[in-house]
Amino acid sequence: MTTPTIIAGILWLVALWRLPAIRHSHKQRSLALTLVALAAAMTFEVPQVKEMVDAAVGAEARLSPLLKHLLGVTSAAYLLDFVIAVVRPQGLARRTRLVAAGVTLPLMLTFYALANWTPGGPVRLGEGRGALFPVLYMAVFTLYIGIAMVVATWLFLGGVRHSRTFLGKAGLGFLGLGTLLGSLYALQRIVFVTIQLSSGTQYPDLANSLSTTLKQATVLSVAVGVCLPPLSVAVEYIGAAITLHKLRPLWVQLTEAAPHVVLATSVRRRRIPFRLERCVIEIEDACLALREYVSVDLYTSAQKFVLQRAVHPQHADAVAEACWLRVAVQSARNGERLRGVEYPPLGVTGRDRESELSWLRLLSRAYFSSPVAAEFVRKEQPSNTPAQGNSEGSPHNDH
Known part of the structure; x- marks a missing residue:
């Protein structure tokens, strides 16, 4: 030839x-x-x-x-x-x-x-x-x-x-x-x-x-x-699918505690970038809603606790947020909403798109895998046994 x-x-x-x-x-x-x-x-x-x-x-x-x-x-x-x-x-x-x-x-x-x-x-x-x-x-x-x-x-x-x-x-x-x-x-x-x-x-x-x-x-x-440019689209699609897979367990946990943030409209499974966008928005909305169950004092306590456990500085903020989020999820299940207090800030605020996704991946990993976060929950709510496992199912619409 x-x-x-x-x-x-x-x-x-x-x-x-x-x-x-x-x-x-x-x-x-x-x-x-x-x-x-x-x-x-x-x-x-x-x-x-x-x-x-x-x-x-x-x-x-x-x-x-x-x-x-x-x-x-x-x-x-x-x-x-x-x-x-x-x-x-x-x-x-x-x-x-x-x-x-x-x-x-x-x-x-x-x-x-x-x-x-x-x-x-x-x-x-x-x-x-x-x-x-x-x-x-x-x-x-x-x-x-x-x-x-x-x-x-x-x-x-x-x-x-x-x-x-x-x-x-x-x-x-x-x-x-x-x-x-x-x-x-x-x-x-x-x-x-x-x-x-x-x-x-x-x-x-x-x-x-x-x-x-x-x-x-x-x-x-x-x-x-x-x-090459179409391959770029394919790479972005695969990256979005991987990120969605990593964030979904966190979405399940947070939206079970704050189900009202989930949009009713269903999305086709193949629309991965759109599903990821909705997943991120609903995670952030759930975090905003769950802030009402904890005070800024708990947030400060979580930061000090993480500092005492010598968590890597690159992961410390995400682990601290995972600490108070796990407490907030448990309090939301018990209906213990707080009034008249200052609420914690969110680590995702003010970030660009790439930094936002990177932060949420860190937060999800800390939420489910950090022994420091689990220890903090036991310390703050010793009478409860929080069930924070990696749930695969969800009563909400699939993302």
Whole structure:
């Protein structure tokens, strides 16, 4: 199996994977069409496909290169549209881009039809009336690809710092690398054509090898860059599922003591991020409600108790909060609400999203696993036997 065949196959797999998203948004539509056009363009480099086309229309017609170049321009136009939708949603020179693509494709078809193609290559001067048109054809194609790739590189690499996830940054980085290589592809074609036209010197093997390498590296970088952001979504989904699993026992314990905080509307099990959001909100609401069963004096006592037990400073606040929460849960079950006292503060208050989840994971671990918290409950309520085990069931709606 040849390298062009492998690359075309990879591109078609990625294109078919992204194709269902074509109806979701303008951004997704541009990306899907970019991949389809790019995969189709690279298909015309597969030896078997070129042989079939040549057998159908004749090798002298040079139809495979024409179709490959037209699809290349189309994919560059859609890729530019995609990166603008991602990085500059307010738009960027839309009318200019439409005019450029609308002029480039007809000019390529016109120069192709008028060109005096020769077996030695597209660049020939002084061989008949059509001798200049191959040069004009390649100039229009290369100029469009070069400008589009330079602009796309600027936008992709500029957008890396705005992405909020590592895989998102990596995806934009690979897309930027791909378009940068595309710019170098256009540049080297211009250099070799200029050398040939000015001095008559040709380097066909070097030019073909460099052109093929840059072209294949470009499409592979683009393919990798396209795949990474969706993987970021998958990683976030799995992370949310893991966090939800870790927080659910705490949710069960707290909402059993404060059932009124649980929303009545059910949520589908597959909607993990939304279920996690609801779980976090209801845990925090339950903590607020349970504050009414303990005083700030108990909170202070818990902090001192944790300090005396030499708990690791990184976990001390979470263990102290777990101490008074366990007492509050037991008091709520006994209906011992306090009035006219100052209530404890919550450790989750004032945190950003990542810190909030990290805090709740620490709190959940301390609530169920800390021997210090269990000892504190026994000290504060020796007459009760708190049942704070890791309950798997719940009378509430599933999160």
